[in-house]
Amino acid sequence: MIEKLSNLHDAIKKNVSSDDLIFIGGFGHLIPFYLTHELIRQNINNLSICRSGADILFDQLIASGIIKKVIFGYIGNPTVGLSHSFNRAYKFNTIEIEEWTNQSIIMRLHAARMGIDFIPSKILQIGDLPENIQFIKKIISPYTGQEYSAIPSLKPDVALIHAQQADKYGNVQMWGIDGDTVEGALASDRIIVSVERIIDNKEIKESPEKTIIPSHRVTNIVELPWGAYPSYVSGFYSRDDQHYISYDSLSRNESELERYLNEWVINVDNIELYMEKIGKENRLSLEKGLCGTLDES
């Protein structure tokens, strides 16, 4: 079998180019922070990024100036507040946006995954959203005459996702909350996956139901333990809610945010440094948290 293991630098360098449309996985759970930060470290720019509900990872990418366009259903810091970098960029017109809803983004990815141009849907026919999506069209059911919105497909060039484990051939296993992660990955031309650990193919075959992307669809696997921090990984570590809360206040201020990005992205250019930066004590406490390795609840 072809081995898909790669170091982080090459996986991104070889598979992501300026102007690409990138789907970024993670729905509260399994957000590929460290993998995606590599786009910032390699300064690959003019990127379009998409997903349904986007959180502070999108904010960080926008703040880094490498994003041309955001395609989204929600963008913010869940429960905590707004995406301040997005809001600044929106205000100063330094990014393009394409604003949908969570369901419509997922259906756009679903259409691409199915290999068709569009899917009919009942949403996006009333309210102010439809008229702000200038290219959205209608479609009439040839059976009933029912009028639908035609949700156009969205086919990303690359998907960046994080999962629990994979073998070296690229069989990727994930459990817990998925959201639109698998949908977005399967819609994409290339799929790059960071994982908490590499396992043997024998272990994959013991629970094939856990495999969510087949090996032949996967471009590269990168082993990045703690790569989803400050989000979480079911069975490994819990979510660092406090990190999200702090991010809200610091990201209101551009120079504070620059310092944060230096500290948490630019200067931590290997995963061991990232783990060090998180801190031993904090890691232990997150392993003991809900869904962590040491969770006893």
Add this chain to the structure above:
Amino acid sequence: MIEKLSNLHDAIKKNVSSDDLIFIGGFGHLIPFYLTHELIRQNINNLSICRSGADILFDQLIASGIIKKVIFGYIGNPTVGLSHSFNRAYKFNTIEIEEWTNQSIIMRLHAARMGIDFIPSKILQIGDLPENIQFIKKIISPYTGQEYSAIPSLKPDVALIHAQQADKYGNVQMWGIDGDTVEGALASDRIIVSVERIIDNKEIKESPEKTIIPSHRVTNIVELPWGAYPSYVSGFYSRDDQHYISYDSLSRNESELERYLNEWVINVDNIELYMEKIGKENRLSLEKGLCGTLDES
């Protein structure tokens, strides 16, 4: 929580009526033989039945004279041969058919599951099948002008499926081969599930990823161990290939088939009798077979 447990008689009596359209689950794996046989025992007739790939359970229903219409992508005895009762009924015009392909049947169910009238697809535009599906229509993509077939939704009144386990509230857990079983169930208005065993809700919560239908969608749960015989249940018992092979020869002859149906359906009016009919020795051997409880391979 509402308890969904029921005895077999009531689950079918209360939820299936003459003229209903029924989706029958099981794709090689988990075919709901014993649950579906209850339709024959209760002589509920004028039924339409649908699924993608149909095997000898469809043949038995047709032979019993309770079927008005078959909607299918494939009908036969996999690898072994034809569906002889279907072929007789087709020859003597005693059933209606609606012949699709496996993919189009699955997309019809998928459209119903999504709550839309139709899904565009590239298939069924060339060859002799499209012209024999008289009501199939075309749809043009409003974005690209691409011409697609419009695959119409198919929404069954009832789904009959078999799974490994469920709790009394109706959370259904399944693993191994799914095929179109979950798709068909989620497309249906009512869902009746037979299971190998009832488990505690606590156990459901230990592996929520195994749950494939949420409790509020399930109409009734019936405990029917060995209910999928002669097909198989991953983790419980293997497939009785020999039963399928014997069925091919006996079902060529109508009176032999009548004897079979008396023996295997009419006279085994509780699941203990069915288990007895399968035989202790055969059951042990199937438990030792591939995917059985005692499989050590």
Add this chain to the structure above:
Amino acid sequence: MKVNHREINPDKRIAMIAAMELKGYRSCFVGIGIPSDTACLAKDTIEPNINLIYESGAIGAMPKTKSYSTGSPSIAHRSDMITDSFSVFSDLQAGRIDVGLLSAAQIDIFGNLNSTVIGGYQNPKVRMVGSGGAHDIACLIPNLIILMPHDPRRFVEKVDFITSPGSGAAFDKLRVKYQLGKGPSILITDKAKFVMSPSGWNLDSILDDFTYEEAVEGIPWKLSVSNKRIKIDQDILSKVDSISGL
């Protein structure tokens, strides 16, 4: 137990009043915050049969700790099922989920909700998080209950942007035409309950210990008087403090 409802915090009051509206439903599409807390409270008291559905794909959770995201550990942990968002939204569009709960930054007389921008869309005063699943739920769910803290700035003649479409004269005909849900029918604030009519919200009833004037204060819609009182179910009252997010 005699309680002065004025002494209970506003979020809890909303959750208590709204929980009583969930009686009889079997499945509820909820977002994080008061909607999720309300559904948990109902499930723990008057409607144990209701199944909580989060757009992350988790079903059947009863979060014991505060959740920040619909995909948080507390939502996944000890749920009955984890499927994907596609599946949940498909069930929503197919009419398979009974009731939804939504909140927003602004609401108007027809129950139109705004979570997109304050000011104009192109050049807003405040840019907010956008629809998320809110537009989708507002369009598709058969029964929709709106939860709003009684902050007069949130109640407006006309929302700045219709993220999640309302009902009444505004959209009733189009909702039938497009086979959508019937739109918001109930609005719960921390002081009162309102019900939708073709001409917009009517005051239905007022929480004990509050006056009519308090219930309608700062709300710019014409509202007739109601003497109906909301009595909180005793079981709900006794359990409201145990709900994690409240």
Add this chain to the structure above:
Amino acid sequence: MKVNHREINPDKRIAMIAAMELKGYRSCFVGIGIPSDTACLAKDTIEPNINLIYESGAIGAMPKTKSYSTGSPSIAHRSDMITDSFSVFSDLQAGRIDVGLLSAAQIDIFGNLNSTVIGGYQNPKVRMVGSGGAHDIACLIPNLIILMPHDPRRFVEKVDFITSPGSGAAFDKLRVKYQLGKGPSILITDKAKFVMSPSGWNLDSILDDFTYEEAVEGIPWKLSVSNKRIKIDQDILSKVDSISGL
């Protein structure tokens, strides 16, 4: 090792010749029987990188015992992934699966396949199993290889029913118009290999130990002579007996 290929049974000959065609592919949509056996043989020998995809949703299996159904225990057991049929067919339609293998009851000069009826559709002499996934694969897969036992009754001028559409003059233009796969390009029998041209099948090469007359016997299409010989890969030859279904 000098082998007389006439002493090897026909199914094994098909599998061996066809397996050599799978070199370089990464994913293969297979059905039960010779297609599955062929792909297993290729994976076990010249193309370890090929992933076997069954329409039941199982991926990566190498069945060790005879399988009757695409959903059989041997297909699920020790596979790398079990997804659903929807997912597999979606990947197929999206052009994400490289190559497919099909067989049928009848084939004609343009590679049209029939697995539906012998005789007329309404009143057939023999009613068969229908398309299953065959029509779908024939329409959508980028590269299609047909496997047929050399039974002259199977080779006809025009199939009685086009279940799975072919290519050549018959469908090439429509295939482009509908964004379909390019249709069957290779036909393997137990004696020879044929390749598709706009005017239909051409004889490409003949298995060692067989004559031209044997390779085209009973085939009603005009076929020019070919002196090219098929040499079976030694690894394939040595492992063909170990494939379960053969």
